[in-house]
């Protein structure tokens with residue numbers, strides 16, 4: 001049974017669902033060295049934003065197939081290290097969108113109406129109204145930086161408060177912005193014009209410290225800023241200085257450069273409202289985000305592609321019924337071509353014919369390469385890191401697509417070009433099963449079920465099949481079936497024996513010595 005480590009608090013219902021298919025350990029609050037010490041025995045690691053999944057954790061996670069992030073931001077996971085190690089990272093990009101948007105509005109209203117301070121004051125025994133004169137949202141300009149899932153939901157809600165919404169996002173078209181009723185504006189215009197500014201961008205090299213002293217200086221003294229995206233987007237020291245100097249009316253901060261924290265420069269500033277990274281902390285968001293991640297872990301354990309893989313190909317749902325069955329074909333063809341080819345592999349040419357040619361082929365390519373490379377490398381190779389590993393080995397990969405396909409709905413044909421020549425293997429699906437239908441110039445039909453296959457290239461002649469059979473019998477190797485493909489009677493032919501056991505080297509030598517036999521290869525599927 002697969003083992004899953006849940007290292008941050010996730011929704012109980014989702015975790016229960018995982019228990020039906022895996023052994024699940026919930027161990028939250030682990031220190032980095034404690035996580036490193038135990039992660040090696042798990043197939044999946046699930047986290048929220050607290051656990052730092054560093055390169056050291058990934059390197060200790062020798063069995064890890066998947067790292068699941070029950071939320072949006074994956075900045076607590078070393079994606080590069082996971083990709084190189086062939087570990088799929090999945091997230092839940094939409095589960096907490098509404099909760100984060102609602103929290104943003106809650107923070108805006110808290111600032112505008114001084115709710116946290118008024119609450120403390122009254123509970124402290126003082127009925128004070130004059131100090132807490134607020135401002136309406138109605139008629140104010142909201143500047144949204146980052147118009148993705150959360151930013152666009154914030155815009156929708158802001159319109160209900162009768163705010164004018166302007167926004168900046170270099171990756172959003174004018175047409176999409178128009179559909180969201182957001183006027184696109186430059187960052188400078190947002191900083192200068194907005195009464196409320198809210199950030200909804202990921203923390204990246206470009207966005208780190210995007211709001212510093214210079215940007216704060218441009219803002220109106222009546223402006224208020226919200227950060228419910230990531231710590232590090234705003235320079236905390238500069239923000240506190242601006243608020244304390246009344247160059248800015250207020251700020252509301254849900255996320256901090258260092259988390260978790262009980263001490264931060266923002267905490268002492270009267271006009272800065274703070275919450276401890278609560279944007280996604282609702283029952284609904286946690287249920288949805290955990291459920292999205294659990295579904296993907298189950299899919300990955302079942303060999304199916306994940307829906308929201310951060311570092312692996314994404315599949316449109318309609319592609320799955322067509323592509324899914326061919327994942328095994330691609331891998332089997334890769335395994336076969338790799339074992340049949342002789343010499344140093346320099347290039348791999350993959351052709352997709354028929355229905356599959358109309359879909360994204362990245363997963364198929366990765367599985368072909370994975371099948372090839374797993375024969376020649378100790379490295380774990382899969383659809384996450386196959387391109388990286390192939391490039392590192394100097395292999396040139398080409399892909400070709402053609403809609404025509406004789407006799408079958410779809411075929412994958414792989415040619416391995418080596419210093420010795422070229423080897424071609426083609427496979428397809430018939431009645432739900434993988435079939436190999438071509439090896440070099442031979443057209444055939446074999447079902448490569450697990451086990452050994454002996455391929456003997458020879459000149460067709462009477463008695464050869466019997467001679468081979470008596471050699472396998474002599475070594476007590478059981479033949480489950482035999483297939484012969486020949487170009488013409490008594491001409492060039494390929495004999496394929498499916499074996500329950502491996503034929504020892506001595507037996508291989510004896511077959512090679514038979515009259516008319518040219519090459520003999522034993523491969524394992």
Ligand SMILES: NC(=O)C1=CN([C@@H]2O[C@H](COP(=O)(O)OP(=O)(O)OC[C@H]3O[C@@H](n4cnc5c(N)ncnc54)[C@H](O)[C@@H]3O)[C@@H](O)[C@H]2O)C=CC1
Pocket residue numbers: 071072073093096097100145146147148149150151168169170171172200201202203204206207228229230254255277278279280281
């Ligand atoms: N406080 C909390 O609990 C939560 C925080 N978050 C944070 O909110 C961020 C946004 O989340 P979503 O809207 O779901 O992500 P998203 O990926 O849907 O949207 C992010 C948007 O930022 C834009 N963007 C990227 N770089 C930019 C730049 N340099 N300037 C302007 N725009 C840029 C992208 O084009 C995209 O439209 C996440 O990355 C995460 O860090 C998300 C959920 C909960």
Ligand SMILES: O=C(O)CCC(=O)C(=O)O
Pocket residue numbers: 048049070071072073074096277279280281
């Ligand atoms: O898991 C959490 O509570 C944090 C949510 C978050 O920051 C995200 O989804 O990016």
